[in-house]
Amino acid sequence: MTILITGARGKVGQGVIKRLQAAGRPIRAASAEPSGDDVIELKLDRPETFEAALHGVDQVFLYPAPDGIDAFVKVAEAAGVSHIVLLSSSSVLGPDADTDPLASHSLIVERALAASNITCTFLRPDAFASNALGWGYLIGQNMPIQLAYPDANIAPIHPDDIADIAADALTGDALRGRSITLTGARSLTFREQLAILSDVTGREIPVEKISHAEAEQQMGRYMPAPVVGSLLALWAAASAGPAVIADTTETLLGKPARTFEQWARENAAAF
Numbered sequence: 001m002t003i004l005i006t007g008a009r010g011k012v013g014q015g016v017i018k019r020l021q022a023a024g025r026p027i028r029a030a031s032a033e034p035s036g037d038d039v040i041e042l043k044l045d046r047p048e049t050f051e052a053a054l055h056g057v058d059q060v061f062l063y064p065a066p067d068g069i070d071a072f073v074k075v076a077e078a079a080g081v082s083h084i085v086l087l088s089s090s091s092v093l094g095p096d097a098d099t100d101p102l103a104s105h106s107l108i109v110e111r112a113l114a115a116s117n118i119t120c121t122f123l124r125p126d127a128f129a130s131n132a133l134g135w136g137y138l139i140g141q142n143m144p145i146q147l148a149y150p151d152a153n154i155a156p157i158h159p160d161d162i163a164d165i166a167a168d169a170l171t172g173d174a175l176r177g178r179s180i181t182l183t184g185a186r187s188l189t190f191r192e193q194l195a196i197l198s199d200v201t202g203r204e205i206p207v208e209k210i211s212h213a214e215a216e217q218q219m220g221r222y223m224p225a226p227v228v229g230s231l232l233a234l235w236a237a238a239s240a241g242p243a244v245i246a247d248t249t250e251t252l253l254g255k256p257a258r259t260f261e262q263w264a265r266e267n268a269a270a271f
């Protein structure tokens with residue numbers, strides 16, 4: 001039976017496609033902006049694109065998009081979908097998840113899926129290692145990285161680890177139907193992540209501590225104010241001590257979690 005994979009251009013979506021193809025599973029890759037004949041158009045906020053994408057599909061790997069989720073569930077139920085693996089977020093577990101802009105889109109989608117008659121697996125990763133790409137331009141220009149909370153602790157997860165876990169949830173029974181919080185295996189501060197990037201790229205990466213207000217102003221140039229507020233509050237809280245390690249590829253699949261160093265080596269050209 002066909003497995004629909006949404007977010008074909010996304011970092012995790014690409015990995016899920018590769019793994020299921022290698023396992024010989026019939027897949028249908030879907031993207032909001034498809035390129036190539038083997039990817040179909042699916043815009044998760046445009047219900048008119050759902051029926052063709054879901055026809056004959058048994059399982060779905062889903063990116064969370066709240067606009068359109070109720071219609072997506074209806075069409076998926078009608079198509080006979082039996083299992084959806086959602087790329088959710090650990091932020092849904094926060095105390096203010098309903099109002100937190102980092103969490104609310106995933107939470108709305110989780111709730112709509114939980115109310116359906118489809119078995120759902122919620123993968124709730126913490127921060128991706130690939131978020132470090134946000135420093136790419138500044139590092140490439142040999143400019144300092146200015147942070148209000150350089151000692152915030154995070155256990156970054158390699159997107160390929162999430163893809164491994166998602167592929168396992170779609171092909172086996174052990175993870176099916178579970179809600180699983182995911183991290184990498186090691187807590188690192190932003191300073192430590194930048195030191196690793198410096199080692200791997202051979203570039204000097206100076207770190208400058210700035211005030212909360214300065215960071216708010218800088219980040220506000222490219223992010224909505226509520227998202228900036230939420231991120232800064234998260235990093236302030238994360239400065240208190242090491243990040244909690246949740247489930248990893250080691251605990252779930254018995255294979256070591258990929259390290260941040262590995263992610264940095266694989267992506268060194270981006271810096």
Ligand SMILES: NC(=O)c1ccc[n+]([C@@H]2O[C@H](COP(=O)([O-])OP(=O)(O)OC[C@H]3O[C@@H](n4cnc5c(N)ncnc54)[C@H](OP(=O)(O)O)[C@@H]3O)[C@@H](O)[C@H]2O)c1
Pocket residue numbers: 006007008009010011012030031032033042043044045063064065087088089090106124125126127128130131
């Ligand atoms: N980055 C993190 O630290 C982190 C942590 C926890 C959870 N997450 C969750 O993981 C997801 C991806 O994270 P990312 O920031 O790293 O991005 P990403 O891997 O670059 O993936 C984003 C992809 O989402 C798909 N998408 C978005 N809106 C869509 C829509 N309306 N219709 C169809 N597809 C849509 C797009 O795929 P196509 O263009 O191929 O359609 C896009 O490439 C987000 O939902 C985020 O909440 C991220």
